[in-house]
Amino acid sequence: MVQISNMIDLDQSSLAEIGEMIALANQIRNYPKEYCESCRGKIMATLFYEPSTRTKMSFQTAMLRLGGEIIGFDNPQSSSVSKGESLKDTVTVVSGYADILVVRHPLEGAAEAAAMYSRVPVINAGDGGHLHPTQTLTDLVTLYNEKGRLDNLCIGLCGDLKYGRTVHSLIKTMTRYHNNSFVLISTPELALPNYVKDIMNAAGCKYVEVSSLSEAMPMLDVLYMTRIQQERFATREQYEAQKGVYVLDREKLNMGKRDLKVLHPLPRVDEITPDVDEDPRAAYFKQTVYGMYARMALIFSMLMNPQYKRKKPPTQSSHPVECSNPKCITKTEPYLPRLYFETGDMLECKYCDGRTLI
Amino acid sequence: MVQISNMIDLDQSSLAEIGEMIALANQIRNYPKEYCESCRGKIMATLFYEPSTRTKMSFQTAMLRLGGEIIGFDNPQSSSVSKGESLKDTVTVVSGYADILVVRHPLEGAAEAAAMYSRVPVINAGDGGHLHPTQTLTDLVTLYNEKGRLDNLCIGLCGDLKYGRTVHSLIKTMTRYHNNSFVLISTPELALPNYVKDIMNAAGCKYVEVSSLSEAMPMLDVLYMTRIQQERFATREQYEAQKGVYVLDREKLNMGKRDLKVLHPLPRVDEITPDVDEDPRAAYFKQTVYGMYARMALIFSMLMNPQYKRKKPPTQSSHPVECSNPKCITKTEPYLPRLYFETGDMLECKYCDGRTLI
Amino acid sequence: MVQISNMIDLDQSSLAEIGEMIALANQIRNYPKEYCESCRGKIMATLFYEPSTRTKMSFQTAMLRLGGEIIGFDNPQSSSVSKGESLKDTVTVVSGYADILVVRHPLEGAAEAAAMYSRVPVINAGDGGHLHPTQTLTDLVTLYNEKGRLDNLCIGLCGDLKYGRTVHSLIKTMTRYHNNSFVLISTPELALPNYVKDIMNAAGCKYVEVSSLSEAMPMLDVLYMTRIQQERFATREQYEAQKGVYVLDREKLNMGKRDLKVLHPLPRVDEITPDVDEDPRAAYFKQTVYGMYARMALIFSMLMNPQYKRKKPPTQSSHPVECSNPKCITKTEPYLPRLYFETGDMLECKYCDGRTLI
Structure with a gap:
């Protein structure tokens, strides 16, 4: 079975892995009863920093149809977030409650940042205009x-x-x-x-x-x-x-x-x-119905992954520069280490994929 | 057992059917343990286009006490609805996720319209000042x-x-x-x-x-x-x-x-x-406690109904006129076919029961 | 096992009872699978008269990890509460749906007042600046x-x-x-x-x-x-x-x-x-993770308490005076009997613990 730790960017999955996920989605679609108790006792937290009823309902249905349960928020104004809590703290705390996190955020790279601090697997449910795997x-x-x-x-x-x-x-x-x-x-x-x-x-x-x-x-x-x-x-x-x-x-x-x-x-x-x-x-x-089965396949794969290991988050910036993308998550979460890949004379931000001239 | 496809208007049920539902409500009240797993694996979606905490909690409790699960929204401002999505689209999509829909809407005839496009049974939880069966x-x-x-x-x-x-x-x-x-x-x-x-x-x-x-x-x-x-x-x-x-x-x-x-x-x-x-x-x-058992009986009957068949929605208007009721759902959902029953020199709207002179 | 009817103020529990709850929290933490179906079929209602995402998620997770289910509200503006319903009525109705209530309220003494009218056990999840056991x-x-x-x-x-x-x-x-x-x-x-x-x-x-x-x-x-x-x-x-x-x-x-x-x-x-x-x-x-186990222990103890008996609420005031605390729940819920303990020349309010000179 596919072994996915986090689903931040579909480009990080091989075609073989994608093929396996599609096959699993069809398997679940054809034999739903085989899977309807498979995630019994597991909890999914939906951390929606911007509302998206459609996406949230699709994820929730997927989890419920696997036998799991749901917690979360979708209204940051009525959450601790409005008291100025950092993404890091919220993710750290909620990943102590739940078995898998689904994160939606208006800023680019937010899901990548969340995955750094989460104790459990993270799915990107949309980070601004960036990714929505x-x-x-x-x-x-x-x-x-x-x-x-x-x-x-x-x-x-x-x-x-x-x-x-x-x-x-x-x-x-x-x-x-x-x-x-x-x-x-x-x-x-x-x-x-x-x-x-x-x-x-x-x-x-x-x-x-x-x-x-x-x-x-x-x-x-x-x-x-x-x-x-x-x-x-x-x-x-x-x-x-x-x-x-x-x-x-x-x-x-x-x-x-x-x-x-x-x-x-x-x-x-x-x-x-x-x-x-x-x-x-x-x-x-x-x-939209295929989407529900796609999410069931993804959640099931991630929760069943015996290889999941939380990586220790980096604490040092790789380069002492600010990302040039004004919508990058590093703009509002100052404690995040600045991490870049060097590509020629450019730095590519690990969070938002934005490019900054060295 | 009663065989109900949709519950839009209680007048459409015979006294015999109503009597059976009352008897079932009492049966569940007397033997709750016999029913507490009866809807395991089923999902109810509550589409509340206007908030009603009381009614929503009664439906949710009813479904949970039958062993089912819940998705839904109750804040149209934080839902796709605010992006201008039609009732038809929302109902089509959500009825692909859930096994039964509960619809509350400020406009009259909304539940009737929802039932036309839903792939699963629909319960009217209040459509404006019209019905609340x-x-x-x-x-x-x-x-x-x-x-x-x-x-x-x-x-x-x-x-x-x-x-x-x-x-x-x-x-x-x-x-x-x-x-x-x-x-x-x-x-x-x-x-x-x-x-x-x-x-x-x-x-x-x-x-x-x-x-x-x-x-x-x-x-x-x-x-x-x-x-x-x-x-x-x-x-x-x-x-x-x-x-x-x-x-x-x-x-x-x-x-x-x-x-x-x-x-x-x-x-x-x-x-x-x-x-x-x-x-x-x-x-x-x-x-209010009887209400919970009444809703359990209704949900149970509808989910267990082996006769449920989605009717193909009509695409042609029966009469080329506008309903005279300014609160009719056809006012905001222009794609709905205009459907009327003729009664003497009046047309009675199939959605809101409003009467229009021919 | 500890026998707790309501958890309004931790001071009302003996050190022996607190010790048993801590021991139970650790027992659940060490053997979670022994408890993961223990509250199957039970429903917890979270009545949050002011938002607190963190506290709510902790309680919800605790209940779900015991196998129970959740209803509730956390946005009084979108609830019947905004139609002017009294705390007494909301508590009476919801305690007819649920097996345990969790109440958070901006006014002091609200949980005590809720417990007077609830048909099921009540947990205080914060009543203004007063208590948060x-x-x-x-x-x-x-x-x-x-x-x-x-x-x-x-x-x-x-x-x-x-x-x-x-x-x-x-x-x-x-x-x-x-x-x-x-x-x-x-x-x-x-x-x-x-x-x-x-x-x-x-x-x-x-x-x-x-x-x-x-x-x-x-x-x-x-x-x-x-x-x-x-x-x-x-x-x-x-x-x-x-x-x-x-x-x-x-x-x-x-x-x-x-x-x-x-x-x-x-x-x-x-x-x-x-x-x-x-x-x-x-x-x-x-x-925060210990907090989840603490709440699991509390919920489990209260739901399993065979001694729970609803006390008939007092209908007579003990003293015909108003509480001097402007944040006391009696200020907005006028039907509440005025109840005080006499301590010297002071009256101590049973709801908010505020002191008023006789």
């Missing part, structure tokens, strides 16, 4: 089941490709599988950042950038829709003029292949019209 | 146990009879049993609406309207008290002048029959003085 | 395990000794054991109140008052640190000038004995520097 694992379980493969896919990604954390993460992971290609559908203002293009190039993946969803439709094996927020447009006029272009409706759907699958991380607002929901190509509601 | 079921279990019968009762209803949803619902149900009569105790401003009087008339039930609780007391087998809100009076002076008239105290209680039973849906504020609590005629605290 | 029980379990004894200890208490409820309570309890002495470390403004000094004197305990933590360090077997709030100082200048004096850092720690143990009720802010955490003398994080 269980969403990507959800996407992979969905693709594997709905498409039958994770390679040789032409994947369209539509909407906000600039700020969409789930899009970046999915692309990064899919470049690791054989012969996937990407169709990037957005306005120039919301185009995919260059560092993600660099990853596609380095992996030798083909991609095209287009501005029209209709044009892209016939090519796609998969369409990954995202929410496009009005405030992302320069002016209200621009928003009104363009928003329809990135709305998937029945008409556009009918330009797609018969075995196309449409995914969406949800919640959606207007970017998919409700009449698409009944089409067999709409996979976004099934995706 | 588990409160009425609670009242019935209380009356059956405290009075020994549901017929041949003289039932007083006191306080706010105009806006009191539980009052309307209780009267409607009690008119279905043999020879019940009603004493309506309120100010003219807070009198019972005509449509409820029509129901009593149609059922051949006797009723009188009086303005004095003291006068009414000697006649009553049952007194159903309700909270009377200051803002319901035209002026503060009117409130101050009249409020004492509708307060049940020891003195008034002593005018009542020895086997009178006093009910109240709670929370109370000033309308029953605390010295009444110790009197054996005060049944309002026992009522 | 499970924190003291936590401290005792920690001291017993970390020091090996509860007598013959030189105990330093540092920081806010004036308002620190946990400090007063710990001193009161430790004076009951043989030959403990106290070093009171604070500014004159934050000195220990006279009534606590009276207790030490009456017990024949030695104590000294000092203003410097550094000076005190070498004497101590135990150092109990507390949070010192800026607003407790007369001026900001005074705060800035003095705050460092009451901060425990590595330098000051190194003046302490090798077997010193440092406790803190948490959350801490700045009063202990993070570099102290790794020292084996730092016991404050272990203290």
Whole structure:
């Protein structure tokens, strides 16, 4: 079985490990009764420093369906946190109560920092705009089941490709599988950042950038829709003029292949019209159910890992510099040692992956 | 056993079904250990679009005492709902996680709408001023146990009879049993609406309207008290002048029959003085315990129902008109098909029961 | 086994009873599997009239690790409480749902009042600045395990000794054991109140008052640190000038004995520097884990108590006077009978222990 200590970044798992997790998710889905008492007596703590009802319910359901129990908070204003307690202290204390922690935080690198002080395994349930590995694992379980493969896919990604954390993460992971290609559908203002293009190039993946969803439709094996927020447009006029272009409706759907699958991380607002929901190509509601099984597989693997060992946290900074990312967790938690990997003339922050010139 | 798919409106259940549910509630009350593991492995989701701690705790306790587990939200501001997600999407997703949904919503018809999209059974825990069937079921279990019968009762209803949803619902149900009569105790401003009087008339039930609780007391087998809100009076002076008239105290209680039973849906504020609590005629605290057993019976019946089948939701409106009720759920959920029953020259909304002229 | 009906004030337990609870906490800690199903089917309600995430999670974890379940609220604004419901009514109703209540309230004497109306055992989880018996029980379990004894200890208490409820309570309890002495470390403004000094004197305990933590360090077997709030100082200048004096850092720690143990009720802010955490003398994080076992022992004892009997609440006031304490629960719950013990020419309030001149 996969042996995972913490799940902070899916990139740290090998394709073999990811494959095992997908297989386990399907195993649990097919034989739920075999697992419904497997975590009896275990407690999961959900430390949600920003609210996310959907993600929290998915994790809670996953734990309950394994027979475990739940504690936690999701309203920092009504928690000790508002008395100025550090992340380190909260994590130290709660990891003395619970068997596994699920951390969501508005700052980047928070889950990595939490894992340094936790006495038990930590799952990253979203750290700002940085990582959200269980969403990507959800996407992979969905693709594997709905498409039958994770390679040789032409994947369209539509909407906000600039700020969409789930899009970046999915692309990064899919470049690791054989012969996937990407169709990037957005306005120039919301185009995919260059560092993600660099990853596609380095992996030798083909991609095209287009501005029209209709044009892209016939090519796609998969369409990954995202929410496009009005405030992302320069002016209200621009928003009104363009928003329809990135709305998937029945008409556009009918330009797609018969075995196309449409995914969406949800919640959606207007970017998919409700009449698409009944089409067999709409996979976004099934995706949330796959997500529950993905999280069950992850929680089960981590709790059953006999190899889990708490690493002693480093106390010395590796370099005496501040991270240049204003959203890095080190900005609000000053006791954290400054830890960097050297890459050429840059330092890459161990927490948020932000780069700082030496 | 009763086979209930959804519990939206108690009027949709036959008297035989209601009788079976009351019998089951008493069975569980007498033999709780027989049922304490009966829903092991099942999950109830409480979707509370407006807070109601009391109702939520009653449902949660009921589910836990059957061995089940709970997820949910009760603070829409801290949920995806605040990102503008539709009721349809939330219900679709959460019904992929849970085995039964409990929905409370400020708009009328919300539970009916939720049931259209849910993959699992739905219980209405209050939809605005419209329906609250588990409160009425609670009242019935209380009356059956405290009075020994549901017929041949003289039932007083006191306080706010105009806006009191539980009052309307209780009267409607009690008119279905043999020879019940009603004493309506309120100010003219807070009198019972005509449509409820029509129901009593149609059922051949006797009723009188009086303005004095003291006068009414000697006649009553049952007194159903309700909270009377200051803002319901035209002026503060009117409130101050009249409020004492509708307060049940020891003195008034002593005018009542020895086997009178006093009910109240709670929370109370000033309308029953605390010295009444110790009197054996005060049944309002026992009522909350009966409510827990009523909800256990309902949840158990619905989860054990082998006949549950999700109906495909209608996608076409029956009539191309808007419901005239400004509090109807169709006002905020535009994708809902407009569905009406024709009654004479009126259309009756399938969601909120509101009537619109053709 | 200890037979406790309610846990309102630890002073009401004998040293033998406290000793048994500590022994049970250690028994559970050593053999958790023996207890993990012991409260299956039982429900704990947490009635938190003010938020306290830490305390709530500790109680919830304790109950879940005994196999029980949890209901409750921690946000009075989103509960029936905001509709003006009395403490009596909420307690009466919820104690019809649950098997044990945990009450936290901003007013003094609230837990005592709750216990009068509850049908099930009540634990005080903090009533304003008055009592917090499970924190003291936590401290005792920690001291017993970390020091090996509860007598013959030189105990330093540092920081806010004036308002620190946990400090007063710990001193009161430790004076009951043989030959403990106290070093009171604070500014004159934050000195220990006279009534606590009276207790030490009456017990024949030695104590000294000092203003410097550094000076005190070498004497101590135990150092109990507390949070010192800026607003407790007369001026900001005074705060800035003095705050460092009451901060425990590595330098000051190194003046302490090798077997010193440092406790803190948490959350801490700045009063202990993070570099102290790794020292084996730092016991404050272990203290939270001991607290979980202390609460497990308490909950288990109370739920297993075959002697529990609900006492009929008194309905008559013992003296027709108002309590002089403006933070007494009787101020907001007018139906409570006024109950006092006579002590000389003073009346001591049964709820808040406040004293009123006859």
